[in-house]
Amino acid sequence: MSERVIPLVDQRLRALPALLPSHAIAANGLLSDGLGRPLHDLRISVTDKCNFRCNYCMPKEVFNKDYAYLPHSDLLSFEEITRLARVFVAHGVQKIRLTGGEPLLRKNLEILVAQLAELRTPEGLPLDLTLTTNGSLLARKAHILKDAGLNRVTVSLDGLDDAVFRQMNDVDFPVASVLEGIEAAKAAGLGLDAQGRWSGLKINMVVKRSTNVDQILPMARHFRGSGMTLRFIEYMDVGATNGWCMDEVLPSADVIRHIQQEFALVPLEPNSTGETAQRWGYANAHGEFDPNLGEVGVISSVTQAFCSDCNRARLSTEGKLYLCLFASQGWDLRELMRDKQGSDADLASAIGHIWQGRTDRYSELRALLPAEQQAAQGRRVEMSYIGG
Numbered sequence: 001m002s003e004r005v006i007p008l009v010d011q012r013l014r015a016l017p018a019l020l021p022s023h024a025i026a027a028n029g030l031l032s033d034g035l036g037r038p039l040h041d042l043r044i045s046v047t048d049k050c051n052f053r054c055n056y057c058m059p060k061e062v063f064n065k066d067y068a069y070l071p072h073s074d075l076l077s078f079e080e081i082t083r084l085a086r087v088f089v090a091h092g093v094q095k096i097r098l099t100g101g102e103p104l105l106r107k108n109l110e111i112l113v114a115q116l117a118e119l120r121t122p123e124g125l126p127l128d129l130t131l132t133t134n135g136s137l138l139a140r141k142a143h144i145l146k147d148a149g150l151n152r153v154t155v156s157l158d159g160l161d162d163a164v165f166r167q168m169n170d171v172d173f174p175v176a177s178v179l180e181g182i183e184a185a186k187a188a189g190l191g192l193d194a195q196g197r198w199s200g201l202k203i204n205m206v207v208k209r210s211t212n213v214d215q216i217l218p219m220a221r222h223f224r225g226s227g228m229t230l231r232f233i234e235y236m237d238v239g240a241t242n243g244w245c246m247d248e249v250l251p252s253a254d255v256i257r258h259i260q261q262e263f264a265l266v267p268l269e270p271n272s273t274g275e276t277a278q279r280w281g282y283a284n285a286h287g288e289f290d291p292n293l294g295e296v297g298v299i300s301s302v303t304q305a306f307c308s309d310c311n312r313a314r315l316s317t318e319g320k321l322y323l324c325l326f327a328s329q330g331w332d333l334r335e336l337m338r339d340k341q342g343s344d345a346d347l348a349s350a351i352g353h354i355w356q357g358r359t360d361r362y363s364e365l366r367a368l369l370p371a372e373q374q375a376a377q378g379r380r381v382e383m384s385y386i387g388g
């Protein structure tokens with residue numbers, strides 16, 4: 001059995017000051033990092049709390065009643081988030097994803113959504129504004145979020161069998177309530193793409209070899225032809241508390257083989273550069289993609305690194321900027337904004353400087369290591385803190 005590693009140091013404290021470069025960097029929408037990657041996508045964590053305890057993300061043994069979540073005063077306010085988001089958008093960000101923890105636990109989230117929906121890119125276009133949720137509160141919130149300006153949602157769902165699902169969320173939450181939330185989101189119209197066209201909701205399923213492999217086919221059957229896209233995510237070694245080991249990872253290639261036992265699939269072209277999922281379309285009797293049957297996606301973060309196109313920055317709940325999901329430290333933008341009273345131009349300079357210095361490519365480098373060294377490379381922040 002693999003040993004669980006509990007971090008001895010609170011990773012959230014490990015942040016560098018966001019320094020101003022000697023020459024100001026103005027936001028002109030054309031920022032690129034040390035490996036030539038643009039800044040396109042910003043993920044904003046709005047809370048570090050969650051009502052689930054998925055053991056691959058917030059295991060109960062660690063995130064128990066004694067766990068010290070951030071005090072409310074440490075969280076960025078909606079105004080602070082919107083101010084930072086405006087600077088990121090001026091630098092080239094076109095897509096914002098709200099995440100957490102469970103983002104729908106943040107009170108009055110629709111107010112933030114409405115503020116972000118007002119932002120425009122340097123070309124005058126609205127943002128692709130989306131949110132990832134466990135779906136538990138979606139039935140109640142879907143219409144309010146849509147009215148506030150949210151384009152679409154991604155719902156995480158790790159199985160259809162109630163017993164398996166309750167085991168995965170580890171708080172005995174019934175799958176029927178999440179399915180109700182998904183239907184509510186569909187009815188509210190939360191499935192628009194960046195161009196405002198209907199693209200359907202996305203459903204994310206993390207696959208752990210010991211727990212939910214038998215859910216792959218039932219999930220594929222359920223969502224095939226539903227207008228929703230099911231995506232399978234390889235179980236990743238994010239954070240330091242989930243006791244990750246390679247044996248638990250089911251490679252995406254195996255997921256596709258599994259589905260092909262029952263349904264014919266054909267590979268599809270990516271929709272955009274930096275797209276994390278590889279797309280496969282359900283085929284008709286002639287072996288051609290049938291859009292009515294839809295598609296599935298696989299996110300092969302472990303077996304096929306996609307760092308070379310990674311255009312994502314992550315803003316933690318308390319305003320620290322992370323450049324990689326596997327980073328061990330971030331840059332403190334809140335301090336620059338709140339304590340040092342930095343101007344928007346200062347924020348733009350600091351963010352520009354940080355992004356220009358970015359060379360992260362953790363998954364690519366890990367793939368070069370021998371198998372026995374691929375787990376537990378140093379200390380990392382938790383996914384529930386910087387968001388997925």
Ligand code: SAM
Pocket residue numbers: 050056057099100101102103132133134154155156204205206233234235236237238242383384387388
């Ligand atoms: N609570 C929300 C949810 O579950 O959708 C949003 C936050 S959650 C951290 C974002 C995504 O990260 C979810 O789709 C979740 O399944 C995924 N995730 C969390 N830990 C993971 C891990 N160890 N490997 C792969 N995906 C993970």
Ligand code: SF4
Pocket residue numbers: 050051052053054057058100101102134156384
């Ligand atoms: Fe909560 Fe999402 Fe993490 Fe599950 S994956 S514990 S729902 S934050």
Ligand code: SF4
Pocket residue numbers: 305306307308310323324325326360361362363364
């Ligand atoms: Fe991006 Fe880091 Fe993931 Fe590579 S490992 S794709 S750089 S987040």
